[in-house]
Amino acid sequence: MNDRTYDVAIIGGGIVGCAIARELSRYRLKLVLIEKECEVGFGTSKSNSGIIHAGHHSSADTLKGPLEWAGNQHWDRLHAELDFGFKRVGELMVAWDDEQRSILDTYLQRGRERGVPGLEIWEKDRIRKEEPNVSRHVVAGLHAPTAGVVNPYEVCFSLIDSARLNGLEVRVNAPVQDIQPLEGGLKVDTAQGPVLARYAINAAGLFADRIAAMAGVGTFSILARKGEEYLLDKRLKGLVTRIIFPCPTPTSKGVLVIPTFDGTIMVGPTANPVLDRSDLTTSMDGGEEIFEQVRRTVPGISPRDCIAEFAGLRAVADGEDFIIGPTAVKGFINVAGIQSPGLTAAPAIAVRVAEILRDEGLALEPDDTFQPAVPKHVIMADLDTGAQAAKAAKDPAFGRICCRCEQVTEGEVIAAIGAGAGTLDGIKFRTRAGMGRCQGGFCTWRCMELLSRELDMPIDRVTKRGGGSWIVCRRDGEEGAPS
């Protein structure tokens, strides 16, 4: 170990790694986060339902249960400190018959024991009034006002921006390839060179079992369970105002109708095990299953309204629970098997990890210079015309529309590039440019030009999301961007 040794190296920049990095940046520590992809948050944390679960879903005899509710309670503070969108829209778990009604009671009981406030059974009339587009065959529902929605990638970016502001170093495009225990710490080999650290946190999501094996503690394995999600046209905005859950049955968790933070409706997810951990394909069957099931809950939804679809992979450990804790290798800590409700629980997991580090001998001295807030970034579409005009008068780039569907200006895209976006998807998930109806038909070229200009790279080196995802190639027969 030497003076370039980090106190803690966090492996994996998903929501879990980002939340841990942000939590640890409160203390006087030298921190590094190591991510294999070109941007943080591009693993499972980008492709999920974006729900902050109400707190009563997971059962008490798991690690998930208490962390779900503990996590839920962190979100108001995080939302106040960091500049991301979060709304407690509430959820409604609906039952079609009396047998299912008793399941609602079980969940009600579980939530009350844990202290989840506001839980209430709604009868038919109330449901009709509050959610008129929910199926008329629904007989009762359990309302949970504590459930919320976020754009999960946005949360990752806010957490990482905050952690960086407080001293975190981030290495992207740096897959971890080997880990060796050394005297007083670990050597973490990445594709960009070795990193020395006293402690290493394994938050590598789907690949956490491989990272653990590299460290010599391969005691568990991860199974990928795929979930497909389908986004619907803006036309259906407001169809439901709460997250609608069908009553879970022993065989199926059911398909949800989710009013996303942006208001558009999303339906999903499926749940199917897959062997290939990079398999993010959507399928004909998946789509059919979703739309068929969803018709029972909200009959107004049809596949015709689908504008985009994606799939995410849950990292499921043997035993189905989270694996959080120290290992036989001194300084190597697992945060693995973080399947749903991992997004919800992430802030509580981060606090738990800080406690584990303290127990393992790391001194946590609060850093008086810690800044909880991040500078607000401008979202032109949210300002009124007067404020927009003032902003554009100061900087003309904020007057020039880049993405017409979401009304994102060139100024916002340039700011996103400044904050670390280096790819088209990086811009898209930071600013929404390219997320609207035309799916980038209009702004792709503009964003490519801006990336090329701001990062001083030839336009044929611009990628969708790093690696071999090149967009254009040159006429002279040369291939596109090398992988």
Place this chain on the structure above:
Amino acid sequence: MITGKPRHLEKTYDVTVVGGGPAGMAAALGAREAGAEKILIIDREETAGGILWQCIHNGFGLHHFKEELTGPEYAQRYLEQVLEHEIDVITDTYVADMDAGRHVKIMSGSQGIHVLDSKSVVLAMGARERTRGAIRIPGTRPAGVLTAGLAQKFVNMAGYLPGKRVVILGSGDIGLIMARRLVLEGVEVLGVFEIMPHVNGLNRNVVQCLHDFDIPLHLSTTVAEIHGRDRVEKVTVAPVDEALRPIMDKAWDIPCDTLLLSIGLIPENELSQRINLRLDPVTTGPVVTSTMETSADGVFACGNVVHIHDLVDFVSQESDLAGQCAGEYVTGRRRPADNIRLVPGDNVAYCVPHTISSDREHTIYLRVRRNEGKCAIKFGDAYQRKLRYVFPAEMVTVTMRPRFLENFHGDSLRVDVVPR
């Protein structure tokens, strides 16, 4: 290339034209001819001319200029007239919003953000392309899946290729034109796949762009799956059954790095929705009268924003009329209001305009739903005309003269295309 620059931006205009494509320019000229004084064209691109700048092939203007021009040449001719007639053009400027009182909010890199007042507004925003989301192709989501129009922009405007081995899904005109364009650029075009049993583009484009270049066309066949993590690596294609579902036993794989989509255009009607215009569920564009006026007072519409045209000449013709009527509106003149509604019947998808007046001549544009050989178009019992053949891909135009309606006393006319 020439661009118009306003000497200065006024607070109020007689006629504000949203969109400076062929529709917007023709409308502005029409308004000038009708006597409107302060006319402004707003376009979000750096130059007015719309989609024409990237259509560097020829085939434009045969009807209007009686000669064959390229897209940019056609645009240039209009732009010259626009400037000659001292019509203000501001480019690099996006119309972000408007209200029914015709207050138009602009956002501009060069002019900043302002709200303008206008006595009359002409909507000429054109259309955008349908994307992958609209048709739900299963598989991965790699780079290399893009619309044919975006590929056209890469090649013709920027000088880059979208890929080296290309499969095209959909047989719309843009896809057909791009198939030829890419072959000329040395790209391998592995085939055009169309889910319907008939082509969606103009027949002349099938001949000149596919047959002449030996590019295979597969009808009743679709792309059933996309493969590749970072970039497209291959696509699975399959013939479809009657319900248009892929028959997977007969599927085959095509290694490629790019999938172009040419699956149709959708009128760009976000602004129309902002002011709650009545829209036609078939065209998805505004419902218009024979003066091209929408359901909002003083708001006119023309070009691809109303319905998708296959030839720019008809865009110019329709837009000239819209502009004339906008000009008449601001100078206080009105043509007699419409008294007959057109109702699409057998094998008619839609008619534009949606209403006509019995006292003057009209050009009626319509599209059929199915191919038909020898047939006739009938306007109730009032008028009928023989047609040699009809395709959904080719717009039908009919001139309706007052004398055809002399003995007609109803208030709606059913329009049918029937075999003879």
